[in-house]
Structures are given as C-alpha cells and as structure tokens.
Amino acid sequence: xxxxxxxxxxxxxxxxxxxxxxxxxxxxxxxxxxxxxxxxxxxxxxxxxxxxxxxxxxxxxxxxxxxxxxxxxxxxxxxxxxxxxxxxxxxxxxxxxxxxxxxxxxxxxxxxxxxxxxxxxxxxxxxxxxxxxxxxxxxxxxxxxxxxxxxxxxxxxxxxxxxxxxxxxxxxxxxxxxxxxxxxxxxxxxxxxxxxxxxxxxxxxxxxxxxxxxxxxxxxxxxxxxxxxxxxxxxxxxxxxxxxxxxxxxxxxxxxxxxxxxxxxxxxxxxxxxxxxxxxx
Amino acid sequence: xxxxxxxxxxxxxxxxxxxxxxxxxxxxxxxxxxxxxxxxxxxxxxxxxxxxxxxxxxxxxxxxxxxxxxxxxxxxxxxxxxxxxxxxxxxxxxxxxxxxxxxxxxxxxxxxxxxxxxxxxxxxxxxxxxxxxxxxxxxxxxxxxxxxxxxxxxxxxxxxxxxxxxxxxxxxxxxxxxxxxxxxxxxxxxxxxxxxxxxxxxxxxxxxxxxxxxxxxxxxxxxxxxxxxxxxxxxxxxxxxxxxxxxxxxxxxxxxxxxxxxxxxxxxxxxxxxxxxxxxxxxxxxxxxxxxxxxxxxxxxxxxxxxxxxxxxxxxxxxxxxxxxxxxxxxxxxxxxxxxxxxxxxxxxxxxxxxxxxxxxxxxxxxxxxxxxxxxxxxxxxxxxxxxxxxxxxxxxxxxxxxxxxxxxxxxxxxxxxxxx
Numbered sequence: 001x002x003x004x005x006x007x008x009x010x011x012x013x014x015x016x017x018x019x020x021x022x023x024x025x026x027x028x029x030x031x032x033x034x035x036x037x038x039x040x041x042x043x044x045x046x047x048x049x050x051x052x053x054x055x056x057x058x059x060x061x062x063x064x065x066x067x068x069x070x071x072x073x074x075x076x077x078x079x080x081x082x083x084x085x086x087x088x089x090x091x092x093x094x095x096x097x098x099x100x101x102x103x104x105x106x107x108x109x110x111x112x113x114x115x116x117x118x119x120x121x122x123x124x125x126x127x128x129x130x131x132x133x134x135x136x137x138x139x140x141x142x143x144x145x146x147x148x149x150x151x152x153x154x155x156x157x158x159x160x161x162x163x164x165x166x167x168x169x170x171x172x173x174x175x176x177x178x179x180x181x182x183x184x185x186x187x188x189x190x191x192x193x194x195x196x197x198x199x200x201x202x203x204x205x206x207x208x209x210x211x212x213x214x215x216x217x218x219x220x221x222x223x224x225x226x227x228x229x230x231x232x233x234x235x236x237x238x239x240x241x242x243x244x245x246x247x248x249x250x251x252x253x254x255x256x257x258x259x260x261x262x263x264x265x266x267x268x269x270x271x272x273x274x275x276x277x278x279x280x281x
Numbered sequence: 282x283x284x285x286x287x288x289x290x291x292x293x294x295x296x297x298x299x300x301x302x303x304x305x306x307x308x309x310x311x312x313x314x315x316x317x318x319x320x321x322x323x324x325x326x327x328x329x330x331x332x333x334x335x336x337x338x339x340x341x342x343x344x345x346x347x348x349x350x351x352x353x354x355x356x357x358x359x360x361x362x363x364x365x366x367x368x369x370x371x372x373x374x375x376x377x378x379x380x381x382x383x384x385x386x387x388x389x390x391x392x393x394x395x396x397x398x399x400x401x402x403x404x405x406x407x408x409x410x411x412x413x414x415x416x417x418x419x420x421x422x423x424x425x426x427x428x429x430x431x432x433x434x435x436x437x438x439x440x441x442x443x444x445x446x447x448x449x450x451x452x453x454x455x456x457x458x459x460x461x462x463x464x465x466x467x468x469x470x471x472x473x474x475x476x477x478x479x480x481x482x483x484x485x486x487x488x489x490x491x492x493x494x495x496x497x498x499x500x501x502x503x504x505x506x507x508x509x510x511x512x513x514x515x516x517x518x519x520x521x522x523x524x525x526x527x528x529x530x531x532x533x534x535x536x537x538x539x540x541x542x543x544x545x546x547x548x549x550x551x552x553x554x555x556x557x558x559x560x561x562x563x564x565x566x567x568x569x570x571x572x573x574x575x576x577x578x579x580x581x582x583x584x585x586x587x588x589x590x591x592x593x594x595x596x597x598x599x600x601x602x603x604x605x606x607x608x609x610x611x612x613x614x615x616x617x618x619x620x621x622x623x624x625x626x627x628x629x630x631x632x633x634x635x636x637x638x639x640x641x642x643x644x645x646x647x648x649x650x651x652x653x654x655x656x657x658x659x660x661x662x663x664x665x666x667x668x669x670x671x672x673x674x675x676x677x678x679x680x681x682x683x684x685x686x687x688x689x690x691x692x693x694x695x696x697x698x699x700x701x702x
Binding site: 008010011012013027030034037106110111278279 | 301312358360364365370374375387388402403407408
C-alpha cells in the first residue's frame, strides 16, 4: 500500500490522450459500455431491439423505395445499396450528432477526475461503431434475399468502414471541442447534417445524377462522406467506383485530402482545448 | 529547485500558479460576435494560485486550509490533473485518487452499479478489478439495497457515501480529499474518520481540504494555510489552525462579518474572544465526541475594558440551526467578579453528553451584566462537534433511559389450543 517504492512522476495537467494507452482503452470501453447499456433501460426486449429495430426499419425502407417510389429505376440492387448508404450515413450522423455535446454532457466527470479527455468523443464513436456492426449484420439478410452475388471485393469493405470511423471521430472531436465554447455549434450542425443527407447519394443512386449532369455528380462526390459511401456501394454490389463516378480519376485526391485534413484539424483543435476543458465548461 | 523530489516525498509543488480569465462581457454566441465584431473580449484576471510551493512526506496527513475563495480547491484540481497550472512544477508519487466537489463525477442516468464501475475505472482500476471490488464498495457505502436505482434518485448524502466508498477502494497511495467530512450523517462521518485513521496507519498520504480547524488538529500532521492564492503559513497542524483562527476570528466584528451576524451597535469591543472549543473528558479538542461521555463547551476571552459580573453564554445548535442546549453564567452563581483590560478568562460548562448523534455548532458570547443582552464579544458557530453513538436516536437528545414493556393481552393457555375443547 505504501508508495515509498513507486517512482515520482510530474503532473502534466489534463491532455487529450494522456500517457498510458492501456488506461485510455479501459476508460473508453467502460464509458462506451455504460452508454450502450443506458439505451435499453426499461425496455422488455433490451438488446434484441438493437437488431429488431434496424430489421423492421430496413424492411419498410426497402419496400417503399424499391416498389412504391421506385427511386432507383434501372439501377441493379438499388434496395441493398440504399440500405448500405443509409446505414453509413446514420453512423456518421450518430457519431457527430452525439459527439457535439459529448464533452458538455460529461461535465461532472471532467470537472472532478483527471483523465485523457479524448476518451469522451471516442466512447461516442465506439458505441456508434457497435451499432453500425449490428446494422451490417441485419444488412446481410437483405443482401442474401435480394440475390446479390458474392464477390471478392467484399473483403475490402472494412477499408472504407474504418476510414468512415476515423473521419466521423475527427469531425466529432472538432465539434465537441468547439461546442465547449460556442453553443451555436449544435443547431448549426443539425442543419448541416440535414443538408448532407440530401447532398449525399443516399436515397438516389449517383448513376441518376450522372445522367443529368456529370458536374453535379463530381461535386457531390468531393464530399468524403459521399465518396466513402459510393466506394462501399461499389465493393458490395459492383456499382461504379468513386474514381469512375467522379468523371476524372485524379479528382479522388480531393475527398481523400479533405478526409485527412478535417480529421487532423479535429484532433488538433481538440488537443488544444483539452487542457482547459474543465475550467471552460 | 526542479526535478523529481526526494524519496520520502509524495507530493511536491514548486512555484505553482494558476490564473483564470473571466470574460467581463459574455460573448459566447456567434450572433454576439457577428454583431460586435470589433469588440474585444475583455477579461478580468483572477489569480487563484500565486507561487504555491510545499512538500508532503509519504504517509503524512496534510491539511490545506483557508477561507472560501482562497484557492484550496484550485490547488487540489491542479494536483489532480483537472486544471492545467500556468506555471510551476508538481510531482506526485504513487496512484492518486481525487475526491473533489463532493464526488467522483457520477452520471445521474446510470444505476449505482454502473456508476461504481465507471468511476472505479476512472480512478485507475481495470474493469476486471472494478467488478471484483464492486461488492465491497457497496458494503462500505451500505447501499446494497439501492444498487439498481438510478443515481438521480439518490439523496445527496447517499451519493457522497457511494463516491467516498469508491475512492477508498481503488488502492490509491495518495488521497486528495476536498471537504468530505462536512457532509453526511454522524455515522458516515465516523466511518470517514476511521478510514482516514486506517489509511494513515497503512502509510497512505492524504491531502485534506477543510474549513474545520478541529479536524485539522485532530487528523493532520502538518498543514498549509492559503490566503488569496498565497501560502501564508505552513507547518505543524495545530500552529496553522491557530493562525487560521487568529486571522479569521481576530476581532468580534470579523466573526460576525463572515456570517452576516450582528447589526452595528449590537456589540461593542469591550472584550475579544480568543478561542472557542469543545473538549472531551481528557481535555482533547476534536470534532468527535462519544455519546454518554463527559465533555465541555469552552471559551477564552480577553477583556479590553473594565467590567463587573459579565455573563458568559454558550449555545449548541444542530444542523438545522436549532439551539439544542445553552448554558449561561447568568443562570448559575459563582462566575462573577471584576475584570480589567488585559484579563484573560477561560469559562465553560461540562456535562455528560446525551445529545443525539449528529453535528453541532457552538456559539459563544460574552455580555454586559444586567438585562438588555448587550454583547461585548461574540463568535458564531466557532467550533464544531460531531457526536457519535452506537445506537440510533429519534429526537434532539438521547436522555439516559431504561426501556420497559409489559404485554397486557398475554394469550392464555386456553386461547392457544382453543380448537380443542
């Protein structure tokens, strides 16, 4: 119990990452686990809902958009592509939407315990990632039902998914850091998310846009979110890859640079805010 | 003087300073910034800590005292890695557990069970260790029956108990405790005392922030007195406590001033209360008093002007401000006489302590003789006592008593096997 043998260490003050990766990981997964649990308090079916809810929602969307509205007329496997795009978009929306207020929501913890601050937005991303995985499990049912042939490109699907996780976490860090000082960030981001939903080829396939205007399609795909979704569609069902849909393959550098730049900016801004988070809350 | 501290030092602060900038006008929304683009954000600077240096040896209980706003909590938060100090160096040795603002940061929407797991991990346990210790944490807090209740349904006293229990179970070598002993019921306070004593025996290092000088004298080996962010005294706990009392209770006007106490003219400067305390049978000062044992309420006064037959008045009030017990020399004979400037008198009342368990405050007054109650000196809530007992009590006092009962409708043998016949 005595600390006599332990080495002395210098108090560095709060930071984004801290110096102990194992402690960081333990904190993040504990916070994520309790966040996940709290979603299902008081419901009789509990965790079953995390599969049942997307199953029923997907069935409705699949039916309405494939048979009633027929938004993807002539596009092969439109229904599956729609569900994949929605799953990815809602993942991004969940990470960033809950990420905005995450630091402020954890105020009592931040003001009373010194711990690596980046744990907070990261736990939000982990919960959303778990949700994404469960949605993808449900998606497999629809992929099988709609007769998409298995293809080797499925093995590459984790790449855009991981990039999506990194990008969404970077944006969430940026927003959560800004929100500590500027409470306007939340309503602004609500609007931006809504705009992104329509600016991203989720409900409509990019092929439809290309038929009207290649310029519009190119503009839409410069958005990293749209590019990642399009690439996932390509890997899952053989839709045109981003490089092809962009018109000029070289343009793919722009969404890639945006993704890297925004993620880096998010981390930098968060890192600078972290030491003062407790006093500015 | 920089670099790591000597081997027997667990905490070292070296020239620590912390300044907060408080925006004078709150320009926190974009609209305000757009409407007033040229207006600079102006700040008031609050220098919370100025060049604070001290060392705490391993195994020491170290008090940090000072009035509200003197920087005690800021210093704790800097040591706990919650605030970033602007200047200076701080070194710690061993695992540190903070207990700040009466808690460890519970989430009101989670159950006690989940909060305990999250916070134990926050304080440095692995998730497995946290699960293994969960039962003993709940045992210590005596909250097993409420484990699945959300924290928002907990009373503040229950929350503090739970938080304190988590903190003492994370195997910290160094405890940073901010004002825990001021809350909770007497039984819990007794438990806190026991834990502190045991921690000290186990060689843990404890930093204790408190307003209560009797706690400092009872628990702390050494102490530090902060005033407006500066260290004004450091050393033996009793000396620092005396210095604090001297600074804050030096003149009757000051005493009353802090509590908003007496209207002008209600007291004069005819006397000065030098000290007010509560002691047990052995003459020890301290906050803890065992129920049933003899104890005494005491004051020491120094007269500044001549007076004949002054009245000494001592009143104990409970946590709700109710006067539970009061004594006055006016009601007893034999405390009279002539006193001149410079005379120092110790007066008091001893009695067997049959107060119900709880926290009590002592107010002392010296009055002019005769009616009218003209006050010469007064110190309000100048000493604290926590009465601890082994049994629960329902009223303000627990008068020695014998319980008896007599059952009147004793069943007759015939009624017991009445089905026979």
